[in-house]
Amino acid sequence: xxxxxxxxxxxxxxxxxxxxxxxxxxxxxxxxxxxxxxxxxxxxxxxxxxxxxxxxxxxxxxxxxxxxxxxxxxxxxxxxxxxxxxxxxxxxxxxxxxxxxxxxxxxxxxxxxxxxxxxxxxxxxxxxxxxxxxxxxxxxxxxxxxxxxxxxxxxxxxxxxxxxxxxxxxxxxxxxxxxx
Numbered sequence: 001x002x003x004x005x006x007x008x009x010x011x012x013x014x015x016x017x018x019x020x021x022x023x024x025x026x027x028x029x030x031x032x033x034x035x036x037x038x039x040x041x042x043x044x045x046x047x048x049x050x051x052x053x054x055x056x057x058x059x060x061x062x063x064x065x066x067x068x069x070x071x072x073x074x075x076x077x078x079x080x081x082x083x084x085x086x087x088x089x090x091x092x093x094x095x096x097x098x099x100x101x102x103x104x105x106x107x108x109x110x111x112x113x114x115x116x117x118x119x120x121x122x123x124x125x126x127x128x129x130x131x132x133x134x135x136x137x138x139x140x141x142x143x144x145x146x147x148x149x150x151x152x153x154x155x156x157x158x159x160x161x162x163x164x165x166x167x168x169x170x171x172x173x174x175x176x177x178x179x180x
Contacts, residue, residue, distance in 0.1 A: 001037035002170070003028065005044050005122050008159070011167055013174075014043050017122070020099045021065070024125040032133040039136050042126045043170055045162050046118040046141035047101060047151055049111045052093070054143055054158060057169050061086035061138045063095045063124040064116055068102060071110045083127040085137045093117040095139060097124030101155075105148035118143060140173075142166045 005024070006016030017027040031037075052058055062084040069075035086092050094116040102108045102119060111117070123139050130137035142162035145154035 001031070001039065002041045002043060003031075003126070004042070009044055009163070011043055011163065011170070013167070013170065017126075020121050021097060021125045022099070024122040025129055028126060028129045029132075032129060032135065036133060037135055040126060040130050040138075041170075042123055042137070042139040043166055044120050044122060044139070044141055045144045045155065045159060045166075046095065046120045047145045047147045047155070048118050048143045049096075049102075049108045049116065049147055050105075051112060052118050052143045054145070054154075055162060055165055056143045057165065058093055058095075058118055058141045058143065059138060060092045060095050060123075060141070061127075062092040063097055063127045063139075064114075065097050065124040066111070066114075066116065067098055068100075068104065068107055071107055083124065083131055085127060085130060091115075095120050095123045095141065097121055101151050102147040103149050103151050105146065108147040119147065140166065140170060142169075 002014040004014040018024045064082045096116045096119045144158040144162045145151045
């Protein structure tokens with residue numbers, strides 16, 4: 001099953017599950033309860049913490065839920081804040097998820113020290129639900145912006161092209177898999 005966030009981030013080949021961690025968790029749980037998929041593939045846009053370039057396609061099976069306050073030692077969590085469905089030893093770019101879009105470029109560079117390369121609002125919820133239902137899962141992302149003061153404007157400017165690139169990438173991958 002291929003899923004996406006929704007609102008203005010939809011694809012003709014993907015089912016929307018909601019924007020942000022909460023909507024995604026609720027709606028994806030409902031989907032898995034009534035029609036458990038064999039595999040979940042999340043498709044969406046992402047902001048880069050600095051290494052990934054605009055319009056890069058990033059595939060990952062690992063997500064985190066780390067808030068900016070953690071990076072400045074202003075918060076902690078007793079919860080497990082990293083989840084992966086990566087069963088290989090292949091190094092993944094970690095995708096951070098929060099209900100907020102980061103705009104502090106100086107602070108977000110610290111994510112790179114932990115192997116966290118991009119952010120997407122929904123992916124952590126997708127992997128947590130997949131883990132709960134024992135469903136293999138992954139994500140494909142296209143970078144629309146950097147995590148800086150222009151994040152929102154750049155996202156809006158680059159979103160249409162990113163969706164086109166994601167569509168081409170996913171459809172190409174589907175063709176490759178169906179030939180096997």
